[in-house]
Amino acid sequence: MSQLSRAAMKWSRLMETAQPNRRLPSTLFISQKLFSTEASGSSLGSADDQFLRTPGSGSVYGRVNNITKYTTKSDIINFLEGCNLNPDNVKVEYTRTYLPKSMMIAFPSSSAYDAAMKAINRKGRLLNMIRADKAQWDVTAPYDGKAILLHGIPRNALIDDVERFLSGCQYDSSSIQMFVRPTDQGPIRMGLIRFPSQALAMHAYITKNQGFCLNNQITLQVLH
Structure with missing residues (x-):
């Protein structure tokens, strides 16, 4: 080859x-x-x-309308047991004359809101709760038991007179507001004072309720 x-x-x-x-x-x-x-x-x-x-997350809001002047946050939380609520999740809505008219509730999730609705139905619909939105929650003032409302302040009373009335109580003096509200008994002058804690507000209520500012007897109301 x-x-x-x-x-x-x-x-x-x-x-x-x-x-x-x-x-x-x-x-x-x-x-x-x-x-x-x-x-x-x-x-x-x-x-x-x-x-x-x-699971869905984010707050869901509800409003309970059929409350009385004696309904407390604890009443709502206990009624809706199992919905992961605490006092910070509940706000009381007041009328212009500071009568409680409803409670706003911020549920931690949609499942918690659904659980609350089931609890209401299961317990005979003793609460009337409807869906609300975040804007309604935001405009509701949180008093949290740290604010006291004074009813019946004399027309001629000054802030100094209110401070003398609250002598011995620890409060935020810069928070004092005085205003007039129409009631069934006619216009009443009121005062709103904030306290550093619930305990200090309750102390003021216990020691000052039905006391006198000038010549008027003052009724105190704790705002929740």
Whole structure:
């Protein structure tokens, strides 16, 4: 066999050997692409499943309308036991003359609100609660048992007179507000004073209720 023939045969064997390797890159690319697509799809599916499994969060608000002047925050919390409420989740709404008219409730989640509705239905609908929004919650002043309302302040009384009436009590003197409100008994002058704590407000109520400012007997009311 001539040298040229041997070279041709050698070249042919080399070409046959190299043929599978020439397809290897494209096969590898396809496999990698499929693997990438499958992984992406699997990740997306997991994210969707996780999203569906995640419970709703964020505050949901309700308003209880049928309260009395003696209804307390504790009454509402105890009635809605199991809804994860604490006193900070409840605000009392007052009329212009500071009669309690309703209670605003901030539930920690929609599931807590649903649980409250079920509790109300289960206990005979003793509470009348409707859905409210955050704006209604925000405009309701939080007194939290740290504010005292004075009824019957004399028309000619000054802030100094009110401070003398509160002598011996620890309060925020800069918080004193005096105003007139119309009532069934005619216009009454009132005063609103804030205290550093519930205990100090209660001390003022116990020691000063039915006391006198100038010649008028003053009735105290703790605002919750």
